[in-house]
Amino acid sequence: MEESQETNVSLKLLIDTESHRVLFAEADKNFIDFLFHILALPVGTFIALLTKQGMVGCLGNIYESIENLNITYLQPNLNKETLLKPKVHISGGGIGIPLLLPNVESSSTSSKKWYRCSRTYNSTCYSYVTNDNRAICPSCKNVMNNELNFVHPQSATNAGSSSSEGGYVKGVVTYMVMDDLVVKPMSTISSITLLNRFNVKDVGALEEKVVYLGIDEGVKLLKTSLRSKNVLTDVFLPMLKVEIESVM
Known part of the structure; x- marks a missing residue:
């Protein structure tokens, strides 16, 4: 080997x-x-990894049903990827895991895009945030498509940490x-x-x-x-x- x-x-x-x-x-x-790290994997990730290699039981059937379901039956704010390829949330202690499993992605709040109203000078508009750039600001009724830059707290943790393992x-x-x-x-x-x-x-x-x-x-x-x-x-x-x- x-x-x-x-x-x-x-x-x-x-x-x-x-x-x-x-x-x-x-x-x-x-x-x-x-x-x-295996304990951090959601069920959907397990199934995605194992279905092609002959998964025992019926969970694989649920996975295939979602794959075959026409998107017209899904809620408009959802897509198949959310269920078929769930991302793994890793806390600060889990950074640096050996990549022994395919297509397993780390996710955190920073993996999503966040938006505010384009009228950022308006303090009332500035208090609203969304993850959909088509959303309408409750205050001024403009589209909330001003993308924000998310700062992950891990950066601050690492800066003051004596260990980088x-x-x-x-x-x-x-x-x-x-x-x-x-x-x-x-x-x-x-x-x-x-x-x-x-x-x-x-x-x-x-x-x-x-x-x-x-x-x-x-x-x-x-x-x-x-x-x-x-x-x-x-x-x-x-x-x-x-x-x-x-x-x-």
Whole structure:
């Protein structure tokens, strides 16, 4: 598995070759940020990512119904993109997430355009704002098409912050990710405890493999996490098997 061109996200897997499973993975900040970012995705984004890869259940049918619905049935102030391609709101702590999922856009108040009345010298008109440049000013009845420049509060936060890491977790720590995506700080004691818990008798049967994640692996992780308790095993062992066989 070659290193992804899109990202430097990687995992070091500890594999039990006898039981054919991933015991756990050693991960850095980038992968943990990606996992935690999954919780910020709205349902519409999940469906948009997974429908083409065979989504289980009926939510995909709702998505396709919206796609096929004639726009004449929608409210005049709405469009299909609002539902089919919902944007992810990321708080200040979520900036800098690895782009392992396609077509997932960050959104905030600044992603919308805001307008005021063109008669900005009128203090009464100046108190009204809209996100539709066809709206009529309640005060003077002119069109509100004077676009405003929105200043995101994140700029002020970053200016006074001593850390520019971004993301969700600190980068100075190595993390342990279990096969079922339980995350905890990595330690020698916890590793030994896990080997005992998995009843590993032959340490020689354990093998380390480094895998690199791109968009394909990101989507597979997302999809597999919705139906399996052995996510790392289900996603990476088939890939590694192909890689090993191709070398032989």
